[in-house]
Amino acid sequence: MDKITLSSPLKDAIGGRTAAKLADKLELATVGDLLRYYPRKYDQRGKLTDLASLIVGERATVWAKVIKVTERDLGRGGGRNGRGGGVKHITNVLIGDSHRELTCTFFNQYHWSKLLKPGTDAMFSGKVTKFRDTLQISSPSVAIVSDGRQAEGDGAASLDVIEQFPGGVIPVYPLVEGITQTLVQHSVRAVLDVIEQIPDPVPDVLLARHGYVDLQTALGDIHRPRTEQYLEAARERLRYDEALSVQLVLARRRADARNFPAEPCPRIPGGLLDAFDANLPFALTTGQQEVGDTISTDLATIHPMNRLLQGEVGSGKTVVALRAMLQVIDSGRQAVMLAPTEVLASQHARSLRDVLGPLGRGGELGASQEATAITLLTGSLPAKARKQALLNIASGQAGIVVGTHALLSEGVFFSNLGLIVVDEQHRFGVEQRHALRSKHPEGNPPHVLVMTATPIPRTVAMTVFGDLDTSTLTELPRGRSPIGTTVVPAAERPAWVERAWQRIREEVAKGHQAYVVCPKIGDDDPSAMFEDGSTFDPDTDDGSQAGKRPPLAVNQVAAMLHDGPLQDLRLGILHGRLPPGEKDDVMTAFAAGELDVLVATTVIEVGVDVPNATMMVIMDAERFGMSQLHQLRGRVGRGHAPGICLLISEAPEGSVGKVRLDAVAATTDGFKLAEADLLLRREGNVLGTTQAGRSTALKQLSLLRDREVIERARADSIGLVGDDPEMKQWPGLADMVSLVIAAENQVYLDKG
Numbered sequence: 001m002d003k004i005t006l007s008s009p010l011k012d013a014i015g016g017r018t019a020a021k022l023a024d025k026l027e028l029a030t031v032g033d034l035l036r037y038y039p040r041k042y043d044q045r046g047k048l049t050d051l052a053s054l055i056v057g058e059r060a061t062v063w064a065k066v067i068k069v070t071e072r073d074l075g076r077g078g079g080r081n082g083r084g085g086g087v088k089h090i091t092n093v094l095i096g097d098s099h100r101e102l103t104c105t106f107f108n109q110y111h112w113s114k115l116l117k118p119g120t121d122a123m124f125s126g127k128v129t130k131f132r133d134t135l136q137i138s139s140p141s142v143a144i145v146s147d148g149r150q151a152e153g154d155g156a157a158s159l160d161v162i163e164q165f166p167g168g169v170i171p172v173y174p175l176v177e178g179i180t181q182t183l184v185q186h187s188v189r190a191v192l193d194v195i196e197q198i199p200d201p202v203p204d205v206l207l208a209r210h211g212y213v214d215l216q217t218a219l220g221d222i223h224r225p226r227t228e229q230y231l232e233a234a235r236e237r238l239r240y241d242e243a244l245s246v247q248l249v250l251a252r253r254r255a256d257a258r259n260f261p262a263e264p265c266p267r268i269p270g271g272l273l274d275a276f277d278a279n280l281p282f283a284l285t286t287g288q289q290e291v292g293d294t295i296s297t298d299l300a301t302i303h304p305m306n307r308l309l310q311g312e313v314g315s316g317k318t319v320v321a322l323r324a325m326l327q328v329i330d331s332g333r334q335a336v337m338l339a340p341t342e343v344l345a346s347q348h349a350r351s352l353r354d355v356l357g358p359l360g361r362g363g364e365l366g367a368s369q370e371a372t373a374i375t376l377l378t379g380s381l382p383a384k385a386r387k388q389a390l391l392n393i394a395s396g397q398a399g400i401v402v403g404t405h406a407l408l409s410e411g412v413f414f415s416n417l418g419l420i421v422v423d424e425q426h427r428f429g430v431e432q433r434h435a436l437r438s439k440h441p442e443g444n445p446p447h448v449l450v451m452t453a454t455p456i457p458r459t460v461a462m463t464v465f466g467d468l469d470t471s472t473l474t475e476l477p478r479g480r481s482p483i484g485t486t487v488v489p490a491a492e493r494p495a496w497v498e499r500a501w502q503r504i505r506e507e508v509a510k511g512h513q514a515y516v517v518c519p520k521i522g523d524d525d526p527s528a529m530f531e532d533g534s535t536f537d538p539d540t541d542d543g544s545q546a547g548k549r550p551p552l553a554v555n556q557v558a559a560m561l562h563d564g565p566l567q568d569l570r571l572g573i574l575h576g577r578l579p580p581g582e583k584d585d586v587m588t589a590f591a592a593g594e595l596d597v598l599v600a601t602t603v604i605e606v607g608v609d610v611p612n613a614t615m616m617v618i619m620d621a622e623r624f625g626m627s628q629l630h631q632l633r634g635r636v637g638r639g640h641a642p643g644i645c646l647l648i649s650e651a652p653e654g655s656v657g658k659v660r661l662d663a664v665a666a667t668t669d670g671f672k673l674a675e676a677d678l679l680l681r682r683e684g685n686v687l688g689t690t691q692a693g694r695s696t697a698l699k700q701l702s703l704l705r706d707r708e709v710i711e712r713a714r715a716d717s718i719g720l721v722g723d724d725p726e727m728k729q730w731p732g733l734a735d736m737v738s739l740v741i742a743a744e745n746q747v748y749l750d751k752g
């Protein structure tokens with residue numbers, strides 16, 4: 001037989017039948033796959049299960065001491081109790097601890113009384129039932145643990161000594177139907193027994209620098225830990241492997257990108273950018289200046305820029321992006337800005353036209369020589385206008401193209417695309433970013449700038465956007481006012497809700513404007529709860545929604561306000577199902593101050609910028625995610641007057657919903673909120689699927705807790721990859737990457 005290595009097929013090490021099972025049920029094909037299939041947790045021998053925690057009706061594995069064994073022979077009269085086949089013999093095994101007891105019952109199995117002497121430690125596994133006030137498990141499977149040996153019998157099967165776990169720490173694997181603990185434990189044991197010395201893919205110098213154990217030790221101890229300390233050392237090492245694998249994928253991608261040529265677009269004096277800067281009504285913040293310089297340099301190089309621009313809501317990312325676009329246009333190329341909603345796309349197009357003035361009217365009568373043209377392309381454009389827009393884009397006449405997903409559709413071609421700006425990335429899949437990049441099939445790939453206002457915890461950014469260079473705008477433009485957020489408990493204090501409407505009237509009296517945000521559009525379409533078509537997020541649903549009234553809808557709330565508390569104010573309605581032209585009209589009217597109050601859905605969540613709006617009232621606030629609330633309230637306080645945000649909610653004091661709202665009210669630090677939100681949503685799916693089996697990319701690594709490891713791995717990966725995306729020097733590492741990160745997730749990262 002061949003030597004057994006990590007890449008050997010499992011059947012060579014553990015036999016064809018078991019291997020087929022593991023392949024079929026857990027997608028484990030090689031020895032390496034199995035050894036990277038880590039225990040979900042560990043049971044400590046001697047630590048008995050807390051019997052008080054058992055739940056009737058559920059399957060449980062109980063680790064307990066045998067107290068007493070009684071046997072009963074029913075003789076020939078057996079089977080009276082309706083058990084077909086005739087019960088002739090019953091063994092009752094009383095197990096327990098000092099607090100609780102439980103009876104395990106075996107039928108017609110004579111050997112248990114000999115094996116389960118009082119004082120024996122054993123694991124009993126089966127469905128917990130209740131019989132005359134005592135808990136019991138009928139016909140459990142049993143694993144005896146004694147003298148450091150664990151033995152197992154299943155039903156009538158004979159006792160079979162299976163395992164000896166050093167240190168008494170017993171691995172418990174994630175299972176699926178048809179796979180037992182013993183099967184996995186056996187297989188791992190068998191594999192560890194026959195495998196050759198495992199070569200370590202991570203260079204010694206790195207292991208030594210970080211004090212990590214070698215791979216052989218780590219894999220041994222993760223499955224069969226000698227002690228808790230060895231287990232912890234193994235975990236640390238394997239956590240690093242995962243972090244390093246992710247970072248290697250990303251580093252390779254960056255190295256790849258660096259090797260692509262790009263059209264350099266250096267800053268050209270006397271062009272549109274200079275004209276724009278000269279007309280800016282405000283001074284750039286230091287951050288905007290610095291990030292702008294960085295981007296300007298990126299654009300001037302002969303490799304494509306791939307940059308993520310993060311910045312709090314209202315930190316002024318748009319200006320930064322615009323300036324980048326203008327620099328590219330000055331080099332005779334096109335720039336495109338992709339926005340997540342039509343409202344936002346039209347707003348961008350409008351404000352671009354405003355700030356560029358005559359410089360943005362290229363092609364129109366009397367426009368100046370260097371002027372460019374701005375073209376808007378959204379899905380709702382009438383056919384004729386769409387055709388014209390496509391023509392402008394393909395001919396290169398449109399220097400700046402602003403649009404939504406529609407830009408990704410068939411039939412959109414650029415003449416000379418130099419820069420892609422993606423605004424508000426969180427609404428945009430990586431897929432789309434990729435699709436847009438490929439809109440430029442011939443010639444060199446364009447530069448890419450991705451902007452996000454949803455603050456992404458640093459480690460997540462490094463992982464999900466790790467192929468991008470990152471810049472952050474930390475300061476808000478001067479004169480920006482703080483937003484005060486207050487939770488209004490509508491159930492306990494209905495009078496406060498009245499006060500909220502009163503407060504809107506006061507703001508309007510001062511010449512300001514307000515938003516009222518509702519979770520739903522109308523009553524007629526229960527599925528359209530949120531603008532993105534999702535209903536309630538089950539991950540954050542704490543059950544407090546159960547049996548509650550349906551969420552408040554824009555149409556009803558607007559009618560109620562119109563007939564009641566705000567009857568003398570000018571109200572507008574905005575949501576995703578309005579005809580596009582109307583959407584635009586409403587937004588324009590609101591921006592122009594022709595409306596006092598905008599009753600809206602989350603369409604206004606991203607990017608909408610009306611500095612005169614000072615107040616926001618969010619209805620049924622507990623129905624929104626924390627980051628979403630933060631985004632929403634970022635729409636106010638954009639001018640000189642302080643912003644007010646009222647979170648109206650019936651979530652009772654002490655409920656998870658209320659706790660979340662209090663957290664939003666307590667801080668304006670988007671990063672903190674994003675971390676909290678991520679924790680609540682479970683971080684597992686950041687990389688994709690979270691099923692049992694191989695596809696779970698990160699088993700040991702936590703993006704939130706393991707920041708240091710991730711940063712270390714990132715630095716190491718840069719050194720390892722260097723300028724060699726193929727990693728020819730480190731074939732073992734390349735193998736590790738494909739073992740640790742399932743192929744589909746690599747693709748995901750790749751497309752990032």
Ligand code: ADP
Pocket residue numbers: 282283284285288311312313314315316317318319453477478607609611638
């Ligand atoms: P976000 O980063 O959330 O996208 P925007 O780009 O929409 O923020 O900017 C918010 C508002 O701040 C806009 O009205 C913009 O004109 C204004 N703004 C941007 N930069 C500055 C600055 N340096 N000084 C004053 N106002 C600014």
Ligand code: MG
Pocket residue numbers: 317318423453606607
């Ligand atoms: Mg923005």
